[in-house]
Amino acid sequence: MDPLSRVHSLDGVKWKKYGPDVLASWVADMDFAPAPQIGEAISDIAQRGDMGYNFAALDRLHPEWAAWVKRCHGLDLDTERMTTFTGALHAMEAAMDVTTEPGDGVVVFTPIYHVFINAIRSGGRRVVEVPLGAGYTLDADAFDRACDEGTKMVFFSQPHNPTGRVYTPDELQAFGRVAAKHDLIVISDEVWADLALPPYGHVPTVGGDPSLADRTVTIGSASKAFNLAALSCAIAHVGDQRVIDAWEAQSAHVHGRPSAFSAAGTVAAWEHGEPWLNETVAQLIRNRDHLSARLAAETPAVKCIPAEAGYLAWLDLRATSLGDDPAAVLLEKAGLAFNSGPDFGSNCEGFARMNFATTPEILDLVIDRLVHAIKAGVTP
Numbered sequence: 001m002d003p004l005s006r007v008h009s010l011d012g013v014k015w016k017k018y019g020p021d022v023l024a025s026w027v028a029d030m031d032f033a034p035a036p037q038i039g040e041a042i043s044d045i046a047q048r049g050d051m052g053y054n055f056a057a058l059d060r061l062h063p064e065w066a067a068w069v070k071r072c073h074g075l076d077l078d079t080e081r082m083t084t085f086t087g088a089l090h091a092m093e094a095a096m097d098v099t100t101e102p103g104d105g106v107v108v109f110t111p112i113y114h115v116f117i118n119a120i121r122s123g124g125r126r127v128v129e130v131p132l133g134a135g136y137t138l139d140a141d142a143f144d145r146a147c148d149e150g151t152k153m154v155f156f157s158q159p160h161n162p163t164g165r166v167y168t169p170d171e172l173q174a175f176g177r178v179a180a181k182h183d184l185i186v187i188s189d190e191v192w193a194d195l196a197l198p199p200y201g202h203v204p205t206v207g208g209d210p211s212l213a214d215r216t217v218t219i220g221s222a223s224k225a226f227n228l229a230a231l232s233c234a235i236a237h238v239g240d241q242r243v244i245d246a247w248e249a250q251s252a253h254v255h256g257r258p259s260a261f262s263a264a265g266t267v268a269a270w271e272h273g274e275p276w277l278n279e280t281v282a283q284l285i286r287n288r289d290h291l292s293a294r295l296a297a298e299t300p301a302v303k304c305i306p307a308e309a310g311y312l313a314w315l316d317l318r319a320t321s322l323g324d325d326p327a328a329v330l331l332e333k334a335g336l337a338f339n340s341g342p343d344f345g346s347n348c349e350g351f352a353r354m355n356f357a358t359t360p361e362i363l364d365l366v367i368d369r370l371v372h373a374i375k376a377g378v379t380p
């Protein structure tokens with residue numbers, strides 16, 4: 001059977017955007033069918049025709065998320081401080097809009113998920129880039145030096161997209177001290193939390209350092225771990241009173257509301273999806289290790305730290321012939337779609353982000369093309 005037949009049958013942007021001749025290893029979707037109970041919960045609403053003002057699943061979102069993070073990450077979150085949004089970025093921008101002014105600085109640790117940078121820029125705020133240190137560790141001194149009076153907020157990714165690192169409690173403590181010194185609001189996007197790859201476990205930002213609890217907005221969703229991006233549903237837990245007050249002063253309609261289908265799918269993921277998630281995590285570990293082993297054996301010029309969470313590989317291709325934007329060259333000349341490194345920060349030339357959440361067969365096809373392009377000395 002054609003290993004690509006399932007992915008080519010899907011409407012998702014991952015495989016549709018570049019057409020059937022390109023192998024898609026870019027946007028953060030997995031090539032695995034979601035847990036069946038999620039589809040069942042969604043089609044149950046449709047089959048019963050229960051599509052009036054049906055808030056049953058929406059009403060369950062906050063307690064179900066609280067129960068999930070308690071069970072999986074030992075984290076106590078207060079349902080009274082939760083607000084639902086149509087996505088993690090929706091929540092982040094909603095917080096930035098009401099608590100900062102145009103021109104204010106928002107810190108990101110680069111390389112960083114490029115959509116954070118776009119959101120800060122399109123909101124008219126200033127991107128304050130703090131490069132991660134050796135091994136993609138948080139550099140608290142660099143963070144401190146980068147902050148000035150106009151710096152008001154941090155967009156934080158824990159676990160980190162694109163490197164797959166999980167910041168340690170020690171790193172979070174140092175980070176928390178600097179955030180407190182400059183009185184920053186910390187928006188901690190934890191949508192990758194449930195994909196920590198054992199022996200690594202998720203370290204919630206507010207759990208890593210208690211001093212962060214009162215200044216952090218923790219954002220979670222089932223979207224990454226259960227492959228449900230199209231459901232458009234995320235929840236923010238707000239520790240920072242400034243954000244609570246500002247949101248309370250707005251009409252709730254500004255925040256919108258996920259659909260009954262989104263909520264039902266999300267609740268089903270947390271209620272029934274754990275066995276599926278465990279199998280998926282095991283597959284991701286096998287894929288990560290296979291990728292590392294093949295790259296080390298076949299193209300040692302490609303460097304990559306093994307992901308501690310998630311399914312992204314942040315590839316250092318600076319020692320190859322692929323130039324400053326390897327993803328552009330690989331797309332044009334090798335039929336491979338990765339994300340462009342330079343989108344992830346000004347220190348990211350020569351890098352590319354790859355997605356290894358796919359079947360072993362497709363992963364080998366992707367690695368074959370990458371190795372072939374590098375051995376052939378492909379240039380821009």
Ligand SMILES: Cc1ncc(COP(=O)(O)O)c(C=O)c1O
Nearest residue numbers: 028087088089113157161189234
């Ligand atoms: C760190 C991070 N935050 C947010 C998102 C997007 O989340 P949403 O679709 O809920 O806005 C992604 C998607 O890959 C992500 O990696």
